[in-house]
Amino acid sequence: MDRLHRTRLLFGDSAIEKLRKSTVMVVGCGAVGSFAIEALARAGVGNFILIDSDKIEESNINRQLFALDSTIGLYKVDVAAARIFDINSSIKVVSLRMFFDKNTNVFFQPDFVIDAIDTVDSKIALYKWCLERDIKFVSSMGAARKKDPAQIKQAKLSKTTVCPLAAKIRKIVRDEHIPDFDVIYSVEKPDKNIEDGKTFGSLITVTGTFGLFMANYAINCILNYSASCGNV
Numbered sequence: 001m002d003r004l005h006r007t008r009l010l011f012g013d014s015a016i017e018k019l020r021k022s023t024v025m026v027v028g029c030g031a032v033g034s035f036a037i038e039a040l041a042r043a044g045v046g047n048f049i050l051i052d053s054d055k056i057e058e059s060n061i062n063r064q065l066f067a068l069d070s071t072i073g074l075y076k077v078d079v080a081a082a083r084i085f086d087i088n089s090s091i092k093v094v095s096l097r098m099f100f101d102k103n104t105n106v107f108f109q110p111d112f113v114i115d116a117i118d119t120v121d122s123k124i125a126l127y128k129w130c131l132e133r134d135i136k137f138v139s140s141m142g143a144a145r146k147k148d149p150a151q152i153k154q155a156k157l158s159k160t161t162v163c164p165l166a167a168k169i170r171k172i173v174r175d176e177h178i179p180d181f182d183v184i185y186s187v188e189k190p191d192k193n194i195e196d197g198k199t200f201g202s203l204i205t206v207t208g209t210f211g212l213f214m215a216n217y218a219i220n221c222i223l224n225y226s227a228s229c230g231n232v
Contacts, residue, residue, distance in 0.1 A: 003088065004044050015223050016044055022222045023047035025110040027100050027126055029076040030054070031202060032140045033116030034065035035211025036218070037080055041087045043219055048084060048091065049108050050077040053099040063204040101125050112218045113137035116211070120168060127178055136229060138217045140210050141166040141185035144200035149209040151188040154217060156180045162187045182229075184213045 008016050024045050026033050029052040037048065054076050060067035066079040077095035084091050098104065100117065102125040113130050115137060117123050123139060130137045139157070142165035157173060160166035163185045173180075186206070221229035 007044055011223065018223060019044040019219070020046035022112070023049065023108070023110040024112050024114065024218055024222075025049040025051065025106075025108065026114045026116060027051045027122075028114075028116030028118065028140075029066065029080045030060065030116065030118075031063040031204070031207035032143055032211040032214065033114065034067075034076075034080065035208040036114050036116060036215040037084065037211075038065055038087075039212055039215035040218060041084045041091060043215070045219075045222075046091055047093075047110075048081075049094045049096070049106070049110055050080050051096045051098060051100050051106070052076045052080075053097055063202050063207045065208070102128075104129070109133060110135060112221055114214050114218060115139040116214070120165075120172070123169065124172055124176070124178075127173070127181065131179065136221050137181065138214050138221075139169075139181065139183045140214060141169070141183050142190065143186065143207045143210045144202040145190035145192070146186050146188045146206045147191070147203055148186075148188050149206050152184065152186045152206070152209050152213060154182060154184055154213060157183050160185050162189055164190060182217065184210050184217070186210075 004016055022045055024040055026037050029050055056067045056071050056074055056076055058072055066076055071079045075097050077097055081093040081095045084093050100122050113135055115123055115126050141163045157170055158180045166185050220226040
């Protein structure tokens with residue numbers, strides 16, 4: 001049996017071929033993005049564009065799939081690419097060591113984009129980039145300061161509640177007349193006691209679940225299994 005035998009049983013040959021031919025761009029290869037990348041590679045996505053300017057630090061190990069003692073100091077996109085190749089050496093990967101912002105020029109046309117960025121301005125810039133090119137995408141809201149993965153949900157940004165990051169982005173999106181779109185977010189109230197003033201506490205079971213939710217959403221969009229997929 002080949003590596004995708006069980007996925008093929010679930011979806012069929014034509015779906016597997018569609019995933020193999022698809023290209024997913026993941027912006028942000030950290031706590032959320034790393035799990036999304038892993039899931040998509042194992043599900044059979046054949047092409048990736050990875051964007052992240054950061055190197056792996058020891059403090060990433062508690063929540064990032066690519067962070068190991070052996071990878072500290074390496075660029076996240078490089079480690080991600082190596083792991084993808086180890087999963088399936090036939091997968092094609094473009095790794096870009098860069099920070100995505102409004103001045104970014106990326107001359108690609110992926111089938112789907114996953115936003116796993118932490119910075120608000122960069123998230124807004126990515127939304128606009130996708131909309132200008134009519135590319136479907138999903139965006140991660142705040143995964144830090146949460147402990148319960150059972151409270152993670154998918155919804156249109158306009159329908160989100162509780163999440164402070166989603167509230168901030170809702171206002172910007174409304175003010176800049178950006179069309180509504182799907183996000184992954186948590187309805188768990190953030191615990192304000194788990195931060196040190198500069199960084200927020202976070203747990204791999206939550207951030208990882210965010211990433212898996214996003215990967216699943218991307219798969220459903222690529223295979224046209226979700227009527228709600230896309231940007232309104």
